[in-house]
Amino acid sequence: MDADLPATASPSPGPAARKRPKPGERRTQILQVLAGMLEQPGADRITTAALAAKLDVSEAALYRHFASKAQMFEALIDFIETSVFGLVNQIVDNPHPLPPPGKAARITSVMLQFGEKNPGMTRLMVGDALVYENERLVARMNQFFDRIESSLRQALRAAAEAQGSLTPTVQANAQASVWVSFIIGRLQRYARSGFKRLPTEQLEASLRALAQ
Structure with a gap:
């Protein structure tokens, strides 16, 4: 860890x-x-x-320390949110554009690197550890990825505008959906392979393909 x-x-x-x-x-x-x-x-x-x-x-x-097991999981989710969004917000709020594949790629890298270094947290993020647990925990992780998609959308819309797109919002919405699906898929594969298939496997090539 x-x-x-x-x-x-x-x-x-x-x-x-x-x-x-x-x-x-x-x-x-x-x-x-x-x-x-x-x-x-x-x-x-x-x-x-x-x-x-x-x-x-x-x-x-x-x-004596936690009212329930759900509260223990919530404390771990607090840690995930604080750690990930602390980094993601820095990327999004940076006024300087990043070279291709840009901020969306940096956000994706942060997510996958965090998961790779913290396999137990990955099982929470993709919901494997939340089966049969309190439904609000699953809802909270769903909201977590909604926020990640929103951050991606913001970064991708700015990039589309800089490239002169006539429909930057439409373009960003579609692209953000693909990027977040890639993140979730890589994390799920990592968890379900027993942490053998690393989420950062061939990451640079994959990010370039997504950015095209």
Whole structure:
């Protein structure tokens, strides 16, 4: 998992591991272990019992920090949104145009690189880890990709206008749909291949083909 993300390493053995966590540490540890469990290829649905066992605590201890498993997933989704949109917004708001294939390609690269470095988060993004979970989690990830498509549309419309397109909005809408479908497809393939088919595979050539 990327160094900027919650670490998934197990607590060190010995007396130090039995220290009472400082305020907030246990909550972070729960999310770290949950993210690590999501990184296991072909993992079954994660239960609070399995999560508690990994942490060597009771399920009641989990609920002292999170009201439900859905709330734990929401905390991970918060992290995804903050990490990805922090970068995407920088790209979109940059007043200087990027050389072809442009800002849409940079946004796509950010998405796929994030997924590659964080396989557990990828399973959340494409919904594999949300099967049988709360429907609002699925809706939230759908909204996440709607926002990505909107960012792509904005970047592509600016590019179309710069190229003198007579219908920049129509062109951008169609192109953004294709770009976001490419992103989702690459992330799904990564998750469903057991993280063997990297989403950035032949990325530069693929981005050039999309930009044509």
